[in-house]
Amino acid sequence: MTYAIRLTxxxxxxxxxxxxxxxxxxLLRERLHLTxxxxxxxxxxxxxxxxxxxxxxxxxxxxxxxxxxxxxxxTIEGEASDGELSTLQQAFVDGGAIQCGFCTPGMIMSARxxxxxxxxxxxKEIVEAIAGNLCRCTGxxxxxxxxxxxxxxxxxxxxxxxx
Amino acid sequence: xxCGRSGCLAGRPRSPMIDTEENPFxxxxxxxxxxxxxxxFEYVRPNTVEDACRAxxxxxxxxxILAGGTDLLVEIRNRLRxxxxxxxxxxxxVLNVVETDSSGTLSIGAAVSLGCVMETAAIRDxxxxxxxxxxxxxxxxxxxxxxxxxxxxxxSPAADMAPILLALSARLLARxxxxxxxxxxxxxxxxxxxxxxxxDEMVCRVIVPPHSEGLRTAFVKQQRIRGHDLxxxxxxxxxxxxxxxxxxxxxSCAPTPVLLEPVDVHESRGTxxxxxxxxxxxxxxxxxxxxxxxxxxxxxxLPVLLTRLLDELLGEEGRR
Numbered sequence: 001m002t003y004a005i006r007l008t009x010x011x012x013x014x015x016x017x018x019x020x021x022x023x024x025x026x027l028l029r030e031r032l033h034l035t036x037x038x039x040x041x042x043x044x045x046x047x048x049x050x051x052x053x054x055x056x057x058x059x060x061x062x063x064x065x066x067x068x069x070x071x072x073x074x075t076i077e078g079e080a081s082d083g084e085l086s087t088l089q090q091a092f093v094d095g096g097a098i099q100c101g102f103c104t105p106g107m108i109m110s111a112r113x114x115x116x117x118x119x120x121x122x123x124k125e126i127v128e129a130i131a132g133n134l135c136r137c138t139g140x141x142x143x144x145x146x147x148x149x150x151x152x153x154x155x156x157x158x159x160x161x162x163x
Numbered sequence: 164x165x166c167g168r169s170g171c172l173a174g175r176p177r178s179p180m181i182d183t184e185e186n187p188f189x190x191x192x193x194x195x196x197x198x199x200x201x202x203x204f205e206y207v208r209p210n211t212v213e214d215a216c217r218a219x220x221x222x223x224x225x226x227x228i229l230a231g232g233t234d235l236l237v238e239i240r241n242r243l244r245x246x247x248x249x250x251x252x253x254x255x256x257v258l259n260v261v262e263t264d265s266s267g268t269l270s271i272g273a274a275v276s277l278g279c280v281m282e283t284a285a286i287r288d289x290x291x292x293x294x295x296x297x298x299x300x301x302x303x304x305x306x307x308x309x310x311x312x313x314x315x316x317x318x319s320p321a322a323d324m325a326p327i328l329l330a331l332s333a334r335l336l337a338r339x340x341x342x343x344x345x346x347x348x349x350x351x352x353x354x355x356x357x358x359x360x361x362x363d364e365m366v367c368r369v370i371v372p373p374h375s376e377g378l379r380t381a382f383v384k385q386q387r388i389r390g391h392d393l394x395x396x397x398x399x400x401x402x403x404x405x406x407x408x409x410x411x412x413x414x415s416c417a418p419t420p421v422l423l424e425p426v427d428v429h430e431s432r433g434t435x436x437x438x439x440x441x442x443x444x445x446x447x448x449x450x451x452x453x454x455x456x457x458x459x460x461x462x463x464x465l466p467v468l469l470t471r472l473l474d475e476l477l478g479e480e481g482r483r
Contacts (some may be wrong), residue, residue: 020427044237044305047304058304058308062233063231064236067253069208108326110303131302131303131391132302
């Protein structure tokens with residue numbers, strides 16, 4: 001049996017017929033071909049699949065597609081606009097906060113939610129916000145610094161390009 | 164449909180769950196969800212508690228309540244549980260409410276997330292130990308999904324919400340076609356991953372009875388790493404400086420979380436209330452060795468953790 005769902009993904013209304021067992025992550029990657037969101041562990045431990053569901057970061061591997069019927073989802077693909085990187089993305093590039101890049105989409109989405117609820121986070125608050133995003137190669141120092149830089153740039157430019 | 168095997172009831176349709184159970188190769192292959200695989204369960208999203216209850220009763224033993232899904236979906240993925248129906252209660256309005264009535268009774272709906280508990284000023288200010296326990300669970304992303312009631316219904320011996328709710332004398336409001344009943348937290352857990360809920364019964368609310376104004380609460384947890392982890396040992400306490408009553412509960416040291424017999428701190432003048440609590444904790448727990456720690460380590464760390472807890476709760480009063 002499949003279920004008809006309708007959701008908004010990065011501002012676009014999408015409809016799909018999904019089996020109950022399909023996760024939001026699978027819907028995004030396999031049906032909508034938004035492959036920026038990564039599957040790491042598949043059990044909510046690593047945060048690589050983090051997306052914003054109605055504005056809040058969640059691990060999309062532990063959300064069923066059928067559960068998000070009527071909801072709003074934001075993914076890494078919604079960050080850049082008109083070919084321009086978002087302030088956060090640019091700060092990651094400038095700060096060398098990307099090495100293999102696998103954790104980066106999830107990191108950016110967690111950081112995006114943090115900067116929305118707290119435009120001037122302390123390093124402790126940044127660390128707490130990305131505690132659910134594991135990075136095994138870049139190192140957290142550069143990532144925390146990049147988020148701090150993005151926060152400063154956004155405040156300096158009156159809120160950045162996405163808020 | 165006839166299943167064509169002796170021992171099966173003729174004419175009774177076989178569920179996909181049974182098919183999967185009987186085919187070990189299918190089980191091995193199905194290590195995760197993917198779109199190509201057949202749906203092994205169905206899904207309903209009731210709008211009322213009544214509808215949720217009815218679906219649960221009609222679903223028989225194969226139906227499960229889906230709240231945050233952060234435990235259930237992992238269990239399904241790992242084939243530890245194979246429900247044939249998930250009943251999503253997140254859009255039942257009354258189950259999303261945190262409220263305090265005029266008597267001071269706090270009530271947390273079964274769909275309320277841990278993140279919501281942490282952000283609710285009425286809880287943070289009144290029962291900081293409850294907010295601390297919620298904040299110690301998993302990560303920001305998971306706390307946006309995981310629920311207080313789900314943490315309890317999963318019935319892990321390490322459930323971080325259990326000790327503080329035991330110490331606060333909480334009750335669970337459960338509902339089934341037979342009606343509603345209130346289950347004291349002390350009776351809820353019956354074993355590792357087991358509760359006293361019947362197959363057709365769902366938890367609707369977690370109820371914390373009124374406590375005196377000056378009540379102090381705290382939660383402590385020992386884990387392997389500084390980031391998110393399950394508890395090696397956790398403990399929580401509620402202390403009323405007016406009456407001198409101190410309630411302490413401990414998790415991860417027995418098949419179920421354990422509430423110790425209350426200690427009267429005023430009466431224990433001259434002796435150390437902490438010693439009494441530590442003695443009772445030793446007698447009431449039976450830690451085992453597992454992937455997170457050895458039984459010996461748990462026994463050794465428990466008094467340390469309890470001393471920290473009591474320092475926080477009693478302050479100067481604890482050091483007579």
